[in-house]
Amino acid sequence: SKQAGRNRATFFSDEMGVEAKARDLVELQLKHAVENKEFTLHFQPRVSMRTGKVVSAEALVRWNHPQRGLIMPSEFIAICEETGLIEDLGQLVLELGCRQAITWHQTGLDIDLSLNISPRQFENQRLLQSLERFARHPDFPENKIELEITENVLIGDHDLIAEKLSTISKLGYRIAIDDFGTGYSNLSYISRFPLHCLKIDQSFISQLPKSGPIISLILTLGRQIGATIVAEGVESCEQLAWLRDHDCDEVQGYFLSPPVQAKNLPAMIQLLNLS
Ligand code: C2E
Ligand code: CA
Ligand code: CA
Ligand code: CA
Numbered sequence: 001s002k003q004a005g006r007n008r009a010t011f012f013s014d015e016m017g018v019e020a021k022a023r024d025l026v027e028l029q030l031k032h033a034v035e036n037k038e039f040t041l042h043f044q045p046r047v048s049m050r051t052g053k054v055v056s057a058e059a060l061v062r063w064n065h066p067q068r069g070l071i072m073p074s075e076f077i078a079i080c081e082e083t084g085l086i087e088d089l090g091q092l093v094l095e096l097g098c099r100q101a102i103t104w105h106q107t108g109l110d111i112d113l114s115l116n117i118s119p120r121q122f123e124n125q126r127l128l129q130s131l132e133r134f135a136r137h138p139d140f141p142e143n144k145i146e147l148e149i150t151e152n153v154l155i156g157d158h159d160l161i162a163e164k165l166s167t168i169s170k171l172g173y174r175i176a177i178d179d180f181g182t183g184y185s186n187l188s189y190i191s192r193f194p195l196h197c198l199k200i201d202q203s204f205i206s207q208l209p210k211s212g213p214i215i216s217l218i219l220t221l222g223r224q225i226g227a228t229i230v231a232e233g234v235e236s237c238e239q240l241a242w243l244r245d246h247d248c249d250e251v252q253g254y255f256l257s258p259p260v261q262a263k264n265l266p267a268m269i270q271l272l273n274l275s
Contacts, residue, residue, distance in 0.1 A: 023079070026075075027083055030076055030079060030085055031083075034085055034088045034089050035088075038063060038064050038065065038066070039064060039089065039093070040061075040096075041059045041062070041096050042059075042060050042061075042259035042260060043057040043058065043059055043060070043259060043260060044058045044060060044252055044257060045252070045265070045268060045269060046230060046250050046251070046252045047252070047256055049248055049251060050249070054111055054269045054272050054273060056111050056112035056113065056114060056146070056250075058115075058148070058252065058259075059093065059096075059097045059100070059113060059114065060259045061077075061093050081118055081119070081120055086121055087120060087121060087124055090118055090121035090124075090127070091121075093115065094115060094130055097113055097115045097145075098145070100113065100262060101144060101145055102139070102140065105139070105144065109269070111144075111269070112144045112145065112174075113145050114145075115145065115147055116178065117153075119149075119152055119153045122149055122153045122164075128167060128168065131171055132171060135172060142171060142173050143174075146174040146175070146196065147175055148199065149176070149178060150177070150178050150179050150183060151177060151179070151180070151182070151184070151185045151189075152183050154185050154189045155184070158192060161189075162193055165193045166194055174196040175195055175196055176195070176196060176197035176230075177197070177199065179199065179232075180199055180200055180201060181200060181204060181214065182201045182203065190225060195227050197228040198228075198229050199231075199232050200215060200218055200229065200230065201232065202232045205235075205243075205253070206233060206235065208238070208239050208242050209242060212246075215231075215246065215248075219246060228249045228250060229248055230248075230249065230250040230251070231243050231250070231251050231252070232252050233253045234251045235253055236255055240255060256272060
């Protein structure tokens with residue numbers, strides 16, 4: 001009815017008023033936080049199925065809030081992406097991550113580093129400039145760094161994207177498709193772009209064994225293009241066994257290790273390499 005409609009309208013506008021104010025506050029705090037570099041990276045190990053050893057780690061950003069403590073990306077990445085703050089945050093993550101990779105390299109910790117690159121960050125010229133600048137340093141381990149992008153980054157001018165990806169790849173960095181299988185782009189990009197790795201989205205892993213046919217398909221596709229296939233969000237022994245039986249290359253997930261602080265990573269790697 002009309003009355004109900006009006007009530008609903010006022011109800012929603014009140015709600016949105018409160019929500020909008022809360023969001024404005026978060027936005028303001030975030031802007032401040034990016035300026036003050038209140039962010040830190042945690043690292044989640046990735047294990048090779050063939051050798052059982054840790055081969056790399058994914059950097060996952062956390063907001064170190066002065067009052068609230070560590071805040072997870074689900075609370076701020078989307079807002080940063082919408083407001084454009086992600087450009088500065090992404091740059092900060094890139095710098096923190098690369099600094100960490102240099103430290104690992106210098107201390108003889110022989111693992112690769114994966115960094116998440118947001119769509120807006122990928123579009124921005126600054127990314128390529130930074131990657132070029134880093135790679136020019138003689139001691140910089142660019143061939144140990146992988147950039148994770150999602151399929152929606154690949155929607156748009158394919159010629160332009162192909163050129164950018166091949167430039168990045170020629171510099172020595174590797175490219176991974178994150179959350180593979182969940183995007184809306186058509187698959188034609190698979191053979192057009194230089195892709196080194198496909199990360200099967202964790203929703204497929206959590207639905208095993210029902211999702212087995214899809215995962216098998218991704219494994220076949222990945223082998224055809226010579227990409228490394230990583231299963232994300234591995235939470236159980238059964239999932240791990242299924243992935244081993246189907247020759248998945250690498251695994252990542254709570255069953256092996258949660259993301260940990262940089263200072264705890266060497267001990268975690270030692271533990272995983274022994275087991
Ligand atoms: P993602 O890139 O798909 O990262 C995997 C997420 O799954 C991480 O959540 C990780 O902690 C979590 N995870 C790992 N193993 C398991 C598991 O076994 N089960 C389950 N249920 N979850 C698992 P996190 O750290 O909260 O990050 C969430 C998302 O935020 C990331 O998803 C990524 O899209 C985004 N993100 C994180 N760090 C960055 C960053 O530095 N830059 C950008 N642009 N995005 C980031
Ligand atoms: Ca990722
Ligand atoms: Ca993912
Ligand atoms: Ca993701």
